[in-house]
Amino acid sequence: MEKAGVLYEGKAKKIFETSEPGYLWVEFKDDTTAFDGLKKELLDDKGALNNQISSIFLELLAANGIATHYERLLDDKNMLVKRLHIIPVEVIVRNIVAGSMSKRLGVPEGTRLKQPVIEYCLKSDELHDPMINLHHIYALELASEEEMKSIQEQTYLINDVLVPYLEGRGIALVDFKLEFGRHSQEGVILGDEITPDSCRFWDISSGEKMDKDRFRRDLGGVTEAYREILKRLKEGES
Ligand code: C5P
Secondary structure (H helix, E strand, C coil), X not given: CCEEEEEEECCXXXXXXXXXXXXXXXXXXXXEEECCCCEEEECCCHHHHHHHHHHHHHHXXXXXXXXXXXXXXXXXXXXXXXXXXXXXXXXXXXXXXXXXXXXXHXXXXXXXXXXXXXXXXXXXXXXXXXXXXXXXXXXXXXXXXXXXXXXXXHHHHHHHHHHHHHHCCCEEEEEEEEEEEEECCCEEEECCCCCCCCEEEEECCCCCECCCHHHHCCCCCHHHHHXXXXXXXXXXXX
């Protein structure tokens, strides 16, 4: 497996073409950003931690019959994934109120929702990922009704797998962001990452934040929290 030219460089990941058609090489960077790149820092080991954490979650989903782009780990900072045409819609799932939902609706952080909430945002850094609804998605032809039905079904299934898995490790899955893409043979499947950069994880016993909010809110101990997440995921594996 040879790494070829850079296809795309994002804030936290760099994507390369590979010698194998249909597969991409993903490098998880140590760069950490928030507020659309306004706040930036290099955090040692963050790339390696996110690579390993995401691989564990994506393997867990595959074991539960949910197709993802994940193929295999290449080394501590790199993974091989199937090439997808990413649908430019971020899918956010909320189990407990936090972050932008708390601000927007005036509901206190920590309020447990009676049922999961799914929100959609347009993937656009320049526009700060504005929230959109299914009408926008269909009218702007971002995805078809059939694709969104499949995305919604997969999203609920993913939440149903992740919530109890994390609870068993003392972690509450507060909210998270997913991205889906079109694969040449497999239809619409899960892409991107599942990491403490893209999820809110709270320690069930102490309520401590174990995710990127530690960076966004200057709480310190960012990589320590990510390392603790990886430790708990690995402990649970044995
Ligand atoms: O900021 P907000 O409260 O809407 O974020 C909800 C969840 O989605 C959080 O877990 C956050 O980390 C994630 N998210 C993300 N990328 C974005 C927007 C939100 O990973 N562009």
